[in-house]
Amino acid sequence: MQSAVLMTAVRPFAHPNDLDRKRIERALKARKRYRYVTPSVATTIGGYRIESPCCSRNIDRDGGVVDVALLLHDPEGARWQLFRKDHGRGLWQLDSTHERLPAALERLNADPERTFWQ
Numbered sequence: 001m002q003s004a005v006l007m008t009a010v011r012p013f014a015h016p017n018d019l020d021r022k023r024i025e026r027a028l029k030a031r032k033r034y035r036y037v038t039p040s041v042a043t044t045i046g047g048y049r050i051e052s053p054c055c056s057r058n059i060d061r062d063g064g065v066v067d068v069a070l071l072l073h074d075p076e077g078a079r080w081q082l083f084r085k086d087h088g089r090g091l092w093q094l095d096s097t098h099e100r101l102p103a104a105l106e107r108l109n110a111d112p113e114r115t116f117w118q
Helices: 018-029 101-110
Strands: 038-046 047-054 065-074 077-086 089-100
Touching: 018 038, 018 047, 018 065, 018 101, 065 089, 065 101, 077 101, 089 101
Parallel strands: none
Antiparallel strands: 038 047, 047 065, 065 077, 077 089
């Protein structure tokens, strides 16, 4: 007698993907702060991590690369979660949740309280 094997379908993550990574890279060119440095967008499970050289020397006195933001896509709620880095504690903190990626990027680029681009 053969035993039946139950295969469960594993739904792949929609993010990260190259298309949205490029969209984020292009959108970052419109940021209000630290326009003289070139940030990079790294992929992570479920989203993207934005990092940049620290020209202000507020976070890294040597001007090294620091985390700026983390964008995660929630597939269940179809929303984007935008996190900022608490560099003192080394933890990501939820900043805001957005229905669409452009809205999250607009918040990140404006950064009125200087919580991302420090």
